[in-house]
Amino acid sequence: xxxxxxxxxxxxxxxxxxxxxxxxxxxxxxxxxxxxxxxxxxxxxxxxxxxxxxxxxxxxxxxxxxxxxxxxxxxxxxxxxxxxxxxxxxxxxxxxxxxxxxxxxxxx
Amino acid sequence: xxxxxxxxxxxxxxxxxxxxxxxxxxxxxxxxxxxxxxxxxxxxxxxxxxxxxxxxxxxxxxxxxxxxxxxxxxxxxxxxxxxxxxxxxxxxxxxxxxxxxxxxxxxxxxxxxxx
Numbered sequence: 001x002x003x004x005x006x007x008x009x010x011x012x013x014x015x016x017x018x019x020x021x022x023x024x025x026x027x028x029x030x031x032x033x034x035x036x037x038x039x040x041x042x043x044x045x046x047x048x049x050x051x052x053x054x055x056x057x058x059x060x061x062x063x064x065x066x067x068x069x070x071x072x073x074x075x076x077x078x079x080x081x082x083x084x085x086x087x088x089x090x091x092x093x094x095x096x097x098x099x100x101x102x103x104x105x106x107x108x
Numbered sequence: 109x110x111x112x113x114x115x116x117x118x119x120x121x122x123x124x125x126x127x128x129x130x131x132x133x134x135x136x137x138x139x140x141x142x143x144x145x146x147x148x149x150x151x152x153x154x155x156x157x158x159x160x161x162x163x164x165x166x167x168x169x170x171x172x173x174x175x176x177x178x179x180x181x182x183x184x185x186x187x188x189x190x191x192x193x194x195x196x197x198x199x200x201x202x203x204x205x206x207x208x209x210x211x212x213x214x215x216x217x218x219x220x221x222x223x
Contacts, residue, residue, distance in 0.1 A: 046213075049211070094139070094204075096143075098150030098152070
């Protein structure tokens with residue numbers, strides 16, 4: 001069975017401060033990991049995926065297979081980063097398993 | 109390029125009724141996945157359709173069924189509605205033929221309320 005855990009329901013940071021969203025997973029094979037984001041009144045959209053190893057909107061995420069983690073980080077949070085963030089895992093059968101999500105609020 | 113669309117936007121049903129939700133996939137995509145998102149939870153995988161056949165199913169009872177049409181659009185049908193079926197239903201399309209096989213593009217969702 002595959003499972004994704006996001007331990008923080010809510011995360012509040014000040015503008016310019018670093019932000020880190022935690023994600024842990026359990027899966028016996030080789031998964032693909034993703035971060036999806038949902039801004040207010042918008043649809044769910046892909047933020048980044050581990051295989052591309054790129055930075056999107058200043059966010060990065062590194063897959064740590066030893067710790068089975070895929071934490072999302074940004075060194076300097078901006079107000080426009082306020083949103084709901086979901087970590088997701090894809091196994092070989094193409095389905096996505098999502099965590100419960102973390103609501104990020106960036107305060108001025 | 110047209111994104112994923114879903115209809116209706118929202119609807120209200122009573123227990124025991126049946127409902128059909130519709131999804132049009134993004135242009136060029138041949139795979140459609142359906143998810144149920146209860147309040148305060150992440151999306152839960154219901155099933156996926158590829159080449160008009162069900163290709164993988166989550167932990168949902170048989171009263172959740174679906175179809176995919178030759179133009180890759182899809183329907184989700186739920187029979188004998190229960191109160192716990194109240195949720196946001198998301199459709200996502202993707203392409204098996206592209207390099208990003210698992211990148212799924214989501215629609216805006218249909219909000220179902222069961223009274």
